[in-house]
Amino acid sequence: MDQTESLVSRVGIKIFVQQNLSNSPILSRIVRVLKKFIWPDSYVFHNLSIANSYWLRYSKPLDVVITISQPFSTHLIGLLLKLKNPKICWIADIGDNYSENPTNSLYPLFRPLMKYYEKRILIKSDFIVFNSEFIKTYYLSKYLLDSNKIHIIPNGSAIDFTHFYKLHSDHLILSYIGNTYEPVRNGVRELGLLLQALSMSGMDLEKIEIWLVGKQCDALIAFIQQMKWVKIVYCDSESDLLTIYQKTNILLNFANINYPGLPSKLDEYKQSGLPIINFYFGSDDPAINYLGNEEHILNFKLENQEPSMLISFIEKYRNFHFKQVGLEDGIDTLWLELIKKTNQ
Known part of the structure; x- marks a missing residue:
């Protein structure tokens, strides 16, 4: 798509505007109002x-x-x-x-x-x-x-991890792969605890990066605005996404606040063999059972667990990769x- 064009909404037809208007508050408000009246949804x-x-x-x-x-x-x-x-x-x-x-x-x-x-x-x-x-x-x-x-x-995985191998990086990279939404999953509390833990750890923060891969909500964008070591990353292809997995040391899964669904990226997370920090609020969170009790998965309850647990896990598994031989997700069957x- 031409860089001077931006897709605003689809209501049977595509509405394009010049990129310098795409952030217009008036235009954004018109689109939001339209979506409130189109049932069952704007598609x-x-x-x-x-x-x-x-x-x-x-x-x-x-x-x-x-x-x-x-x-x-x-x-x-x-x-x-x-x-x-x-x-x-x-x-x-x-x-x-x-x-x-x-x-x-x-x-x-x-x-x-x-x-x-x-x-x-x-x-x-x-x-x-x-x-x-x-x-x-x-x-x-x-x-x-x-x-x-x-x-x-x-849901399955869009990435083939059959011949997955790690790419070297001079940084410790922790990645959240997926979108954030208000009020379902904004990631602010999780990221706040993680940043607090890293600041207390004695690690060299210049050698740490947190990648947020996907479209992030306004609350999270505002929260990380002054944090140079937290980056929002976009990828346009499966090969780009695979490279992100290859460079990542530890994956992050943000908790759903008020929604019973299972995040769509968890299949990819499991198949990658990378360590996972799974944040959750309640024991009924479906991600806990889905991810299982593997040694390289930390289920971290947001309300009553110490940030020091995060540091212990990161230090132990920062260079870990669980090589999954003959991995089958069984979805085709x-x-x-x-x-x-x-x-x-």
């Missing part, structure tokens, strides 16, 4: 066009259709196709909750519609895929669902087993 017209194109050009009576969120309006494709042709098999892959998601920008007056839409997807789909048992438990407690049609399949069921 709805785009997904309606996909549903129409598929139905007119490609649809066959016994098709298997898989819709994946986010965005949640993707599942509208499945609802419409199922309405037109009840014989199709529809698999809804749902990674996040919708109607009670704290990041949802719709006005509260849309809440009844959001719940109705969410429920219709869960009931009308032939199979449902969740990425963790925690999300499954959440939805079973919220709606009366047939548990036999629910399958747990993790899980999907193949599910696809076989669609033919029964």
